Amino acid sequence: MVACDCPNDGCGGRGEQQSLIEHREYFEEVVAKRQYCGLKIKPDGENGKELQIGRKLHLQELGVSADDECGSSDGPRKRNSIPRDTISVIDEWELAVTIFREFPLPSVFPCQGGCGEAYYCSKSCAEADWDSFHSLLCIGNGSSSPNTEALSKFMQHANGKAVINYLPIWITIPRCTLSLSLISMLPFSTLAETNDIFILAAKVISYTILRYRKFKAAHKRWGKHTQGGNCFFLCYWRHGSRCRWDTEKNGRWWDCIALPEDVDSCDETEFRMQIKDLAFESLQLLKEAIYDKECAPLFSLDIYGHIIGMFELNNLDLVVASPVEDYFLYIDDLPLSQKKEAEKITKSCLDALGEDYSVSCEGTAFFPLQSCMNHSCIPNAKAFKREEDRDGQATILALRPIIKGEEITISYIDEELPYEERQELLADYGFTCKCPRCSEEQP
Numbered sequence: 001m002v003a004c005d006c007p008n009d010g011c012g013g014r015g016e017q018q019s020l021i022e023h024r025e026y027f028e029e030v031v032a033k034r035q036y037c038g039l040k041i042k043p044d045g046e047n048g049k050e051l052q053i054g055r056k057l058h059l060q061e062l063g064v065s066a067d068d069e070c071g072s073s074d075g076p077r078k079r080n081s082i083p084r085d086t087i088s089v090i091d092e093w094e095l096a097v098t099i100f101r102e103f104p105l106p107s108v109f110p111c112q113g114g115c116g117e118a119y120y121c122s123k124s125c126a127e128a129d130w131d132s133f134h135s136l137l138c139i140g141n142g143s144s145s146p147n148t149e150a151l152s153k154f155m156q157h158a159n160g161k162a163v164i165n166y167l168p169i170w171i172t173i174p175r176c177t178l179s180l181s182l183i184s185m186l187p188f189s190t191l192a193e194t195n196d197i198f199i200l201a202a203k204v205i206s207y208t209i210l211r212y213r214k215f216k217a218a219h220k221r222w223g224k225h226t227q228g229g230n231c232f233f234l235c236y237w238r239h240g241s242r243c244r245w246d247t248e249k250n251g252r253w254w255d256c257i258a259l260p261e262d263v264d265s266c267d268e269t270e271f272r273m274q275i276k277d278l279a280f281e282s283l284q285l286l287k288e289a290i291y292d293k294e295c296a297p298l299f300s301l302d303i304y305g306h307i308i309g310m311f312e313l314n315n316l317d318l319v320v321a322s323p324v325e326d327y328f329l330y331i332d333d334l335p336l337s338q339k340k341e342a343e344k345i346t347k348s349c350l351d352a353l354g355e356d357y358s359v360s361c362e363g364t365a366f367f368p369l370q371s372c373m374n375h376s377c378i379p380n381a382k383a384f385k386r387e388e389d390r391d392g393q394a395t396i397l398a399l400r401p402i403i404k405g406e407e408i409t410i411s412y413i414d415e416e417l418p419y420e421e422r423q424e425l426l427a428d429y430g431f432t433c434k435c436p437r438c439s440e441e442q443p
């Protein structure tokens, strides 16, 4: 048993007398301290599963379900308090470590800047991310951002409230799903979601600035003279980016975003103005945080709108099965005697979690290839994230033989729907489908 070092009165060093909520301010320190009311966290992240289960229970105690955390639009639900016996079970969790050891877990590596926000599966992933963009977007002490306070405000704004209309277009496989998403946000909405599309845009900007700086430093080392300032940056930007916003007329976020169902078409102009204002607010905060005068064109509202617009139209929804569910399924599959032994420890945690134990994690991702595929209602391919695909990877699988020169298409929507419904959904992507099936079914 590991002694608890949290200073709560009455804890008695074991956490048995207190609800988890009284410990919540110490929750974030779990990783740093590696010990929490008897739950020993291994430095190499061996106990990641306990951490995730603990986190779910902790969120429940705060009245936030894992559903809300992951992007459902049902709104926060207040749950029953965690039963006292569950708290003491967690206290005894060390007993269960052998079971966890049999269950392969990825290690957890925190960001080197100390923000406590970003965690990675390996040291090399953490370093690659740091070099690519996180060093400029980290709010920790090691950040390269000249103004981490403004950066925090930018993040808060991006994590603020809005609506995300995920079209119900899952391409389902047993453990993971991928589909094209259309993300839209309403500043005046009542549903609680986030504007985290701004964080994706900030990553693009940070990535470009950092690449430009490295490129410039390398040129200096090679003794080449740069043209200096914006001029050099623009040459780099045009040369280095294969972006569609150079050529597309209507790619700005506020122009291409689908009009939500609850906004009347006569309010469309006002709606688009509000979206533009929201992007402007976000950009101002980002400018305060990471502005670089040599990269000034990157901070124009026009470019910002095009970057966000690209994510709006091209991102793929990503649904990953709950690793906590995997753990409980594993327990369920154990031989009877081992299962009985394990359940003495895990059953009350499972009961306390309720349905939350199986809530999947949802996100969106931009893949340079997959995100550029056009739609067809009789697609010849599907986007998958398979068990064996590593982070950042997704796979396109052919649904039938594809002849040389034939365009590879995926479906953005549920292609089982009738013609009218399909066209209605596709209208949000700004086109009328004229695939062979639609041409045939057109009334």
Ligand SMILES: C[S@@+](CC[C@H](N)C(=O)[O-])C[C@H]1O[C@@H](n2cnc3c(N)ncnc32)[C@H](O)[C@@H]1O
Pocket (backbone or CB within 6 Å): 180, 244, 313, 314, 315, 371, 372, 373, 374, 375, 376, 429, 430, 431, 432, 433, 434, 435
């Ligand atoms: C994810 S992007 C697909 C890649 C896009 N062609 C590009 O170059 O970025 C989605 C956009 O492509 C266009 N698109 C996709 N499938 C289409 C189709 N079957 N017919 C017409 N336009 C389509 C629409 O403008 C849609 O908003």
